[in-house]
Amino acid sequence: MLPTPRAERFPVNTPAASQIFTTVLSQGPLTRLEVARRAGLSAAAVTKAVRPLIEAGYLVEDADAQAPPALGRPANLVRVDGGRALFVGIKVTGDEIIGVLTDLCCRISVARHTSLTSRDLTAVLAAVADVVQELRIEADGFGAPVLGVGIAVSGDVDRGEGTVRYSPFLEWHDVPLAELAAVTTGLPVTVDNDVRALTVAEQWFGAGAGLSDFAVVTVGAGIGCGLVVHGRVVAGAHGVAGEIGHVTVDPSGPRCHCGNRGCVEAIAADAAILRRIRDATGVEVADTAEAVRLAHSGVAAAREAYARAGEAIGRGIATVANLLGPERVIISGEGLAAYDLFAEQIRDAFTAAAFGSAARCDVQTRPLTFEEWARGAAATAIQSFIRADT
């Protein structure tokens, strides 16, 4: 038997060094001095961490063309060489596997979709291994090694232990997915909740870059929320966090799958909207696309269902803002396709329920495709690779 090739490791492993690299990765190119300022570290610490990273090819240095020559020797800009390493991100849904190949800067170069014929663990593991294998073959053309795989699953996921504790869509309980997928793919695997993975991608490579406190709210089949507080994604002491979907909006409202009534998710998730239109009109609505068509064609019950969903989402966001006071809330998810139908209600309900200066929070939308959920998974793999502590 051939020995398993030892995976390439990140050349620095102190918390300060990974913080410095993360700062350049998410906010660069930057001068060394600016890196030190933003990371809250000394210039000496930056110089010490940057050297081995340049030697190993993870960072490169460019002369700053824009630096005013009057300031003497131009300060060089440090940036990440995205092409130095590749990562695979996988999003597992109830009926599909979406895989992307990204560079170290989390830019997608290739994407693959595979239908799932079964939600059995064995079938899902085999499909994941197939997608990873296909993407590794593609990776050969880029001349850089694939250094890790991230897998994003909705539900209760313990990233530290690499375990899917409970996934309602897959009907899985306590599956040690990271370990199993590492065996089938031969690569280090990070497993995380899909909304938290998306939040990591926003934090490092998206609308949350440089912010220490923000939230991502996803709208669609479920209503999810990823929270970044004091610069780190909130995971919850017991694995549950960001459950904006189960903020109560109306205690006499529709029954939620969690057992309570009137949760945001029981009013604003896709299925809840379809149900409300059906209950009001007696017409069975096939899917969200049809519900949106009905609303756009002026069917009052459909418009009302979306308006009510928007109000619930806006109240949920206000609750997050009142408790945490984030700088920004990014609304995303496939439900954004209907955004024109509830944007105003989200805004109005948020403004009405936000307490005092919490209303100053910047609420913005950011459409994301399913592939970007997979990109979120790749972001967690990048994070695991460069973080000394994970």
Next chain:
Amino acid sequence: MLPTPRAERFPVNTPAASQIFTTVLSQGPLTRLEVARRAGLSAAAVTKAVRPLIEAGYLVEDADAQAPPALGRPANLVRVDGGRALFVGIKVTGDEIIGVLTDLCCRISVARHTSLTSRDLTAVLAAVADVVQELRIEADGFGAPVLGVGIAVSGDVDRGEGTVRYSPFLEWHDVPLAELAAVTTGLPVTVDNDVRALTVAEQWFGAGAGLSDFAVVTVGAGIGCGLVVHGRVVAGAHGVAGEIGHVTVDPSGPRCHCGNRGCVEAIAADAAILRRIRDATGVEVADTAEAVRLAHSGVAAAREAYARAGEAIGRGIATVANLLGPERVIISGEGLAAYDLFAEQIRDAFTAAAFGSAARCDVQTRPLTFEEWARGAAATAIQSFIRADT
């Protein structure tokens, strides 16, 4: 004019050093090795930080009587010398100033209460200066210097700027209280929201010591909440955070002073309970003590008002748990006097509304006197003194 005496400064000013001191302060006595482990720093960093702190008298070293001699040279225990420095904590309410003198370990040695005859800034500043002066005279007897004052005020307070942005009880807007009180007392002043100050005291010296994620929920005239996430008190990007009082429990419930309906505070604050009893019975209830008496004597409307308050508080706590997944929630405040009247409802509503493993959060109660609110203010002064970054 005599030069202003320069205040004594903490002898170390790096983030690592204040973290090391904080670890010993909140969790000591500890061996150097254990300090390093808990602070996530190297033993060398601990040794380097501890030396000047011992020289300056802030830390002392004792032989560990319990260390097993079989392990060779006994490891010395490092602890804070509480008597090395004194601090004043002030809680300002609408009609009273409560001041305490504490040592460096935030133990109260003297307390003073002064009635406020006016809520005018000038009158409050004069009363604060008087209480501080009285406590400094007491401090002379302890042979240690008073190194800082903390002032806790309910409402929207910007600690970084030292400003009371809005205090409903005092009817203040944008008052630069830290600067003004520093002039009248001649000491460095830290101003913070009262619930956040209490949370700092719990984090360093109370039921939150050693926890990285917990919440303090205060019940009484208002319903407040202090949140610690990733080891730090959440302040909110715009000054608002922890507003559990404005989580909506019932959108068709009683009108809240914030303009919405059915907020936790509109149902569970003292005044809301009195109002509900009055509306149901037609009897004017003078104060909370009377409301509690009525409930204890079996008046159904009074019992129901408390039960409803408990349900609202339990739902609010579940919302915090669902979003942040804290390890522990500490319920406190003067409203705890009525705890037997709503403990069961808090517990039941929390359990029903907590999502999945969020229900594993440890919800406990901790009675606190008004003086302990002032102690919270002293804790913020201690924090400002030893923190390089604040």
